[in-house]
Amino acid sequence: MLIGVLLIGLQLTAILTDGAWPKSSMLNGFASVMIYAIVGYGFTFLLGYAGLASLGTAGFVGLGAYITAYALKNMPGVPYVVVLLAALLVSLALGAIVGFISLRIEGIFLAIVTLGLSEIFYQLFNNWLDFTNGPNGASISKYPIFQTLLGMSRQDAQKAFYILLVIITVGLMMLTYNLGKSSTGRAMLAMKNSSSAAQAMGISLLKYRLLAFLLSTAYAGLGGVMFMSYLRFSAPQNYTIMFSLNILAAVLIGGSRNLIGTFMGSFIVFGITPIFLQDIPFFRENPWVINVTIGLIIILVVMFYPGGLTQLVNNVKASFKKADRRLS
Amino acid sequence: MSIPEILQTIINSLPMIGRYTLVTMGIVLIFRTTATTNFAQGLIATVGTFAVTWASLLWTDLPLWVCLLMGIAVSFLLGMFVDVALIRRARHITPSGKQMITMGVMMILVNVTPVIFRDITLWTRPGKSFSTGILSFPLLGHTMNITEMGLLGFGLAAVVLAAVFAALKFTKWGLGVRATAANESVAQMLGVNTRVITAFSWALAGGLAALGGFFTGAGTALNVTLMGNAQVFGFLACVLGGFGSFPAPILGAVIIPLIYNFAGNPNLMGPNAGMWQNLITFVAVLLLILIFPNGLLGKKYIKKV
Numbered sequence: 354m355l356i357g358v359l360l361i362g363l364q365l366t367a368i369l370t371d372g373a374w375p376k377s378s379m380l381n382g383f384a385s386v387m388i389y390a391i392v393g394y395g396f397t398f399l400l401g402y403a404g405l406a407s408l409g410t411a412g413f414v415g416l417g418a419y420i421t422a423y424a425l426k427n428m429p430g431v432p433y434v435v436v437l438l439a440a441l442l443v444s445l446a447l448g449a450i451v452g453f454i455s456l457r458i459e460g461i462f463l464a465i466v467t468l469g470l471s472e473i474f475y476q477l478f479n480n481w482l483d484f485t486n487g488p489n490g491a492s493i494s495k496y497p498i499f500q501t502l503l504g505m506s507r508q509d510a511q512k513a514f515y516i517l518l519v520i521i522t523v524g525l526m527m528l529t530y531n532l533g534k535s536s537t538g539r540a541m542l543a544m545k546n547s548s549s550a551a552q553a554m555g556i557s558l559l560k561y562r563l564l565a566f567l568l569s570t571a572y573a574g575l576g577g578v579m580f581m582s583y584l585r586f587s588a589p590q591n592y593t594i595m596f597s598l599n600i601l602a603a604v605l606i607g608g609s610r611n612l613i614g615t616f617m618g619s620f621i622v623f624g625i626t627p628i629f630l631q632d633i634p635f636f637r638e639n640p641w642v643i644n645v646t647i648g649l650i651i652i653l654v655v656m657f658y659p660g661g662l663t664q665l666v667n668n669v670k671a672s673f674k675k676a677d678r679r680l681s
Numbered sequence: 682m683s684i685p686e687i688l689q690t691i692i693n694s695l696p697m698i699g700r701y702t703l704v705t706m707g708i709v710l711i712f713r714t715t716a717t718t719n720f721a722q723g724l725i726a727t728v729g730t731f732a733v734t735w736a737s738l739l740w741t742d743l744p745l746w747v748c749l750l751m752g753i754a755v756s757f758l759l760g761m762f763v764d765v766a767l768i769r770r771a772r773h774i775t776p777s778g779k780q781m782i783t784m785g786v787m788m789i790l791v792n793v794t795p796v797i798f799r800d801i802t803l804w805t806r807p808g809k810s811f812s813t814g815i816l817s818f819p820l821l822g823h824t825m826n827i828t829e830m831g832l833l834g835f836g837l838a839a840v841v842l843a844a845v846f847a848a849l850k851f852t853k854w855g856l857g858v859r860a861t862a863a864n865e866s867v868a869q870m871l872g873v874n875t876r877v878i879t880a881f882s883w884a885l886a887g888g889l890a891a892l893g894g895f896f897t898g899a900g901t902a903l904n905v906t907l908m909g910n911a912q913v914f915g916f917l918a919c920v921l922g923g924f925g926s927f928p929a930p931i932l933g934a935v936i937i938p939l940i941y942n943f944a945g946n947p948n949l950m951g952p953n954a955g956m957w958q959n960l961i962t963f964v965a966v967l968l969l970i971l972i973f974p975n976g977l978l979g980k981k982y983i984k985k986v
Contacts, residue, residue, distance in 0.1 A: 406781075457974045461776050464780060466917075466967065469913065470963075470967065472959070472963050473964060476960040480956045594909075595791075601784070605781065639796075645793055648786070649789065652782050652785035655771070656767070656771050656782065
């Protein structure tokens with residue numbers, strides 16, 4: 354909630370100061386952080402709750418994006434909501450397929466198989482020219498709803514879409530949080546810790562694995578729709594294994610089950626470069642530095658801080674409390 | 682498809698079989714000793730391949746095979762370094778966690794490699810090659826063609842893999858690897874120095890992959906995605922064959938190039954076959970994996986609580 358207020362605040366400041374601060378590149382940076390965070394929330398169900406490692410994220414996001422691009426471009430009569438629902442439905446169908454695969458293939462093999470699946474999507478995006486426009490990438494000319502339906506100017510539509518994005522992000526955050534606290538989340542956690550023990554307690558592996566994948570692919574599909582709607586361009590190169598790895602990194606850095614952590618993780622992985630480092634010449638000329646740092650952070654987090662940022666914050670809090678007690 | 686065409690397609694697959702079996706062997710060695718899949722395998726091979734071309738440019742009067750050995754040494758050391766510096770210290774972490782560490786290594790190497798080798802404009806320069814000739818020979822009354830480099834790659838891969846299998850079977854190191862693969866803590870208790878065994882397996886995996894990388898890069902533009910396909914197919918080969926034994930993944934690495942080359946045959950799959958070659962191979966392999974989730978030669982693994 355607080356994040357939502359802050360993000361909307363940023364946009365309002367931009368409107369009030371007439372674009373002097375924050376700059377629109379910074380706002381776009383935050384928008385992409387939100388889009389990736391949405392995908393990340395879906396991924397927490399897999400990694401954080403169900404303990405399933407999947408590298409297929411890029412394919413699911415790409416599919417959502419390309420469905421949006423295709424429908425908005427070639428079927429102008431179809432309302433945006435229908436496009437959104439269609440993208441979600443396709444994602445869900447796909448999630449069901451992968452969910453069933455996950456029942457047959459477990460653990461680290463699942464990562465390999467989903468990696469193969471992601472490669473299939475990449476090949477599709479690259480070669481199915483009628484649907485995706487191939488390596489040149491697909492684009493849409495106008496912001497959906499605000500520009501097409503309400504007739505706003507491009508700048509206003511962008512601002513309005515930004516606010517819509519904040520609302521969606523915060524809404525999904527609350528949904529994810531509540532689902533995680535519900536019996537569904539607890540059942541998934543039980544499954545993560547020991548699938549045999551969970552089964553013995555009457556938890557259906559079929560149901561919850563499937564559900565984890567369904568949720569995750571639906572979020573990813575929605576993320577793809579938002580990606581296309583806000584950034585209005587996508588190319589197959591966006592959806593390589595690096596995308597899936599970055600999402601994994603974002604979720605890991607955040608602390609795999611903590612939603613504010615996931616947001617911060619997305620911010621570190623996807624946001625720092627466009628928001629701050631774009632203006633520093635050194636980083637603009639050497640973009641590899643930040644990626645290497647992300648790689649290092651992944652290794653360090655996995656090896657020494659499996660709880661991620663969340664654990665760091667908690668540890669700092671605990672040490673403050675300790676110091677407090679010692680003083681009093 | 683006529684018989685000579687089928688034969689020619691099989692022969693066309695040989696170079697790829699050579700390269701993929703080398704990469705796959707490395708992946709299995711690591712999987713069996715460390716219980717994780719190394720996502721940096723392709724990049725470690727790529728660094729070695731870059732090093733070969735780099736060395737041959739820097740010391741122009743050095744024979745190429747010496748440069749090749751140097752490249753293999755680079756990947757050998759890099760593989761060992763990853764194990765000693767990271768994986769060894771992460772022994773208590775789950776297999777998925779170790780997998781993520783190798784993904785982190787991959788991310789670092791992807792970004793650092795172009796920077797290290799940028800100074801001599803290695804980027805998109807064709808990889809070094811021993812020969813560019815094509816060899817024709819008769820087989821069952823038909824004339825077959827294969828590139829000399831491809832044949833050399835296949836031959837070398839066969840010799841090297843035979844040597845690795847012999848080493849696994851007959852040397853003390855091989856016994857150590859098999860013991861570590863069966864049960865690391867018991868092997869340790871029986872006096873096997875599992876640290877050395879594991880580190881050497883990682884190093885050997887790096888070296889094998891670099892050899893495969895050299896033959897992949899020969900004559901084509903070098904870039905960091907050079908071994909991307911080889912790595913993904915290598916993983917899939919392991920799952921397809923079954924991770925349970927050393928020869929089974931090699932079988933997978935033989936089958937996948939065959940599927941790939943038949944899928945790319947225009948007479949069999951239509952004029953656009955080249956475009957959909959990768960896709961068809963991935964789909965075919967994934968379907969095979971779904972039918973045989975334990976691998977073609979794998980045994981059913983019964984989980985104990």
